[in-house]
Amino acid sequence: MAASASSTMLLSSKSSRASLSWKNQLASTSAFRVSGVTLPRRSLRQCPRFIVFSMDAKPTVLVAEKLGEAGLKLLKEFANVDCSYNLSPEELCTKISLCDALVVRSGTKVTREIFESSGGRLKVVGRAGVGIDNVDLAAATEHGCLVVNAPTANTVAAAEHGIALLTAMARNVAQADASVKAGKWLRNKYVGVSLVGKTLAVMGFGKVGSEVARRAKGLGMHVIAHDPYAPADRARAIGVQLVSFDEALASADFISLHMPLTPATKQILNDETFAKMKKGVRIVNVARGGVIDEEALVRALDAGIVAQAALDVFTVEPPPKDSKLIQHENVTATPHLGASTTEAQEGVAIEVAEAVVGALKGELSATAVNAPMVPAEVLLELKPFVVLAEKLGRLAVQLVAGGSGVKSVKVTYGSARAPDDLDTRLLRAMITKGMIEPISSVFINLVNADFTAKQRGLQISEERLLLDGSPESPVEFIQVQIANVESKFASAISDSGEIRVEGRVKDGVPHLTKVGSFEVDVSLEGSIILCSQVDQPGMIGKVGSVLGEENVNVSFMSVGRVAPRKQAVMAIGVDEQPSKESLKRIGEIPAIQEFVYLGL
Numbered sequence: 001m002a003a004s005a006s007s008t009m010l011l012s013s014k015s016s017r018a019s020l021s022w023k024n025q026l027a028s029t030s031a032f033r034v035s036g037v038t039l040p041r042r043s044l045r046q047c048p049r050f051i052v053f054s055m056d057a058k059p060t061v062l063v064a065e066k067l068g069e070a071g072l073k074l075l076k077e078f079a080n081v082d083c084s085y086n087l088s089p090e091e092l093c094t095k096i097s098l099c100d101a102l103v104v105r106s107g108t109k110v111t112r113e114i115f116e117s118s119g120g121r122l123k124v125v126g127r128a129g130v131g132i133d134n135v136d137l138a139a140a141t142e143h144g145c146l147v148v149n150a151p152t153a154n155t156v157a158a159a160e161h162g163i164a165l166l167t168a169m170a171r172n173v174a175q176a177d178a179s180v181k182a183g184k185w186l187r188n189k190y191v192g193v194s195l196v197g198k199t200l201a202v203m204g205f206g207k208v209g210s211e212v213a214r215r216a217k218g219l220g221m222h223v224i225a226h227d228p229y230a231p232a233d234r235a236r237a238i239g240v241q242l243v244s245f246d247e248a249l250a251s252a253d254f255i256s257l258h259m260p261l262t263p264a265t266k267q268i269l270n271d272e273t274f275a276k277m278k279k280g281v282r283i284v285n286v287a288r289g290g291v292i293d294e295e296a297l298v299r300a301l302d303a304g305i306v307a308q309a310a311l312d313v314f315t316v317e318p319p320p321k322d323s324k325l326i327q328h329e330n331v332t333a334t335p336h337l338g339a340s341t342t343e344a345q346e347g348v349a350i351e352v353a354e355a356v357v358g359a360l361k362g363e364l365s366a367t368a369v370n371a372p373m374v375p376a377e378v379l380l381e382l383k384p385f386v387v388l389a390e391k392l393g394r395l396a397v398q399l400v401a402g403g404s405g406v407k408s409v410k411v412t413y414g415s416a417r418a419p420d421d422l423d424t425r426l427l428r429a430m431i432t433k434g435m436i437e438p439i440s441s442v443f444i445n446l447v448n449a450d451f452t453a454k455q456r457g458l459q460i461s462e463e464r465l466l467l468d469g470s471p472e473s474p475v476e477f478i479q480v481q482i483a484n485v486e487s488k489f490a491s492a493i494s495d496s497g498e499i500r501v502e503g504r505v506k507d508g509v510p511h512l513t514k515v516g517s518f519e520v521d522v523s524l525e526g527s528i529i530l531c532s533q534v535d536q537p538g539m540i541g542k543v544g545s546v547l548g549e550e551n552v553n554v555s556f557m558s559v560g561r562v563a564p565r566k567q568a569v570m571a572i573g574v575d576e577q578p579s580k581e582s583l584k585r586i587g588e589i590p591a592i593q594e595f596v597y598l599g600l
C-alpha cells in the first residue's frame, strides 16, 4: 500500500540523501554534471539517487502515454523528449535504461522490472493524473526514483463525467442511441426517471465528490454525503448533509462513488450493502472499480435492487469483453474517461511537466509522492520518533466518530532540547500522514504535508514543552489532541474535552503511553485494542483467552486506571488482526463498557 511504501521511503537513510541539496552533496566529486556541479566520471549506476547528466547531454524524458501539448512544450524546453506510446512491457524495459524521466497516465504499469531495467538512470516518474496505483512506489523508492503526480487538474473533469453518467443513465441515452442507430424507434422502452427532487448520496466528499454535489444541487437534487472524515461545515456550506454509511444507502435514489480505493473501501458495495439499498437505486462510479464487488452488482441488477449502473472504472481495465457486467442492458460503461477532457489533459500535462522538470533540476515539488526531505543525520536521530508520530496520527484519527470531521489538531512535543535544536517539520508531516493517508488518495510527505492539511481545512498547531533533563534524546513524548470531535471510544476524551493520545520511544520502539486521561503502556508494533471498564480482577484473562482461542498473539497488555477498582482503560497490543467474531465477543464481556480496535 502506498502509505507503507512512502513511510519506508521516509525512513530509508539511502533515500534521505536525496533530501540534501543535490548541489551540496555532490560538490566534492568531479566529472559529471549535476545541476551545474561536476561529478566523478564513474558509472551512472553507482549514484542512482541523484540527478546526474553527462556533461553536454540534456536529460531524456520518455512520454509513454499521450500528453497535452502544453506539457510536452515545457518538457522539450528542458529535455530531449521521446514520445513512444503503446510500448509493450519488454519494450519499455529496454528503452528505460536510456531515460532520466518517464511520464505516464493510468494505462502504463510502472513495475519493479522497469526500475531494475533502468540501471539507476531513471530519476523521476511523472503521473499525469491523481491515482498512482499503477506505479510500484516501493520499488521507485528503493531505486531512489522520485514519483510526482498531478492531483488537482482533473477534479472538475471527473466531476463533470460523474454528472454526465448520472444524467445519461437516468434518461437511457446510451441505450437509446444504440437502438436508434440499429434502426429502431423505441419511445416506450426508454422512458427515463427524473432527477429533480431525488436523493443523491455522494460517497466520499473530497475534491471530486464535493464538485459532484455542487452540480447535483444545481439539478434540483437533494444531496446527502457520506464521508467519515469530511468537515461538516464544508458540507453545510454547499447545502449537503453528512450522514452515516447505512443512512446514505437506505435513503438514496442515486449513489455516486468518490472515495479512494483503500483496504477499507475495497468492495464496500457488496451483496450485504446492496441489500440495504432502496429497491431501484441507481449507481454511478467514477472513482475506482475495486470499490464495488462487480459480481455482486450483477446479482443486484438481476434482482432489480439496482435499477441501473453507470461505470467509468473497473476492477480490471480494460474489462473482459464477455464481462456480464459490461454486457448488462442496465449498465452504461465508459473506458475510464473521467479525466479525459481537453482542458483537464492540458492541465495535468502542465502540472506534471512542471513537477518533472523541477525534479530533474533538483527542486522540491509540492506534488512529490515519495520525496524525502530531511538531512540524513537528522533523519537517523528522529527515526523512531517519526514512526511514533505517524502511528499516533493513525490512532488519533481512528478514534474519531464517523461524521465528526477533523479540523483542529494540537501536537505537543515534550523535549529537553532548545526549540531551535528540534526541527519538528518531519514529525508534524508524519502525524499529518498518519491522519490523512488512511482516508484519502493523497500521499503525504514533508513537501506536501502542510499544503494537504491546509487544503483539507485541517489546522495543526504545535506546542513545545521544555523539560528539565538531558537533551540527548530529541523528544521525550509526543501528544496529539483532536478538538471539537466526538470519539468512538469515550475514554479517549481527555479532561479538557479533546481526543488525546500520547506516546514515547522506549529502547528505540514507539509506545502508546496515554489515552485520554489514562496512563497506559503498549508498544506500537502490531495493532491495538482499547477497552474501558471498572478496574477488577480477571479482565486481562478474559480478553486474553478470547484472543488466545483464535491464536491471536498478544504482544503487550497494560491497564491505566484512575484508582484501584475505579474506571480503567486496558490497552492490548496484538500481532494479528482478530476476527470480527472475536471482537464481538470481547465487546460482550459484561464488565467491558466500550472497546475499539485500532489498526496500525
Ligand SMILES: NC(=O)c1ccc[n+]([C@@H]2O[C@H](COP(=O)([O-])OP(=O)(O)OC[C@H]3O[C@@H](n4cnc5c(N)ncnc54)[C@H](O)[C@@H]3O)[C@@H](O)[C@H]2O)c1
Binding pocket: 130, 131, 151, 154, 155, 158, 203, 204, 205, 206, 207, 208, 209, 226, 227, 228, 229, 230, 258, 259, 260, 261, 264, 265, 286, 287, 288, 312, 313, 336, 337, 338, 339, 340, 438, 439, 440, 441, 442
Ligand atoms: N475516473 C477518473 O478518471 C478519475 C479522475 C479523478 C479521480 N478519480 C478517482 O476519484 C476518487 C476521488 O478522488 P479525489 O481527487 O476526490 O480524492 P480526495 O482524496 O480529494 O477525496 C476522497 C474522499 O474520500 C473520503 N473517504 C475515504 N475513505 C472513505 C470511506 N470509507 N467512506 C467514504 N468516504 C471516504 C476521504 O475522506 C476524502 O474526502 C479517487 O479514487 C480517484 O482516484 C477518478
Ligand SMILES: O=C(O)[C@H](O)COP(=O)(O)O
Binding pocket: 105, 106, 107, 128, 129, 130, 131, 132, 154, 336, 337, 338, 339, 340
Ligand atoms: O487517477 C486519475 O487521475 C484518473 O483516474 C485519471 O486517469 P487517466 O490519467 O488514466 O485518465
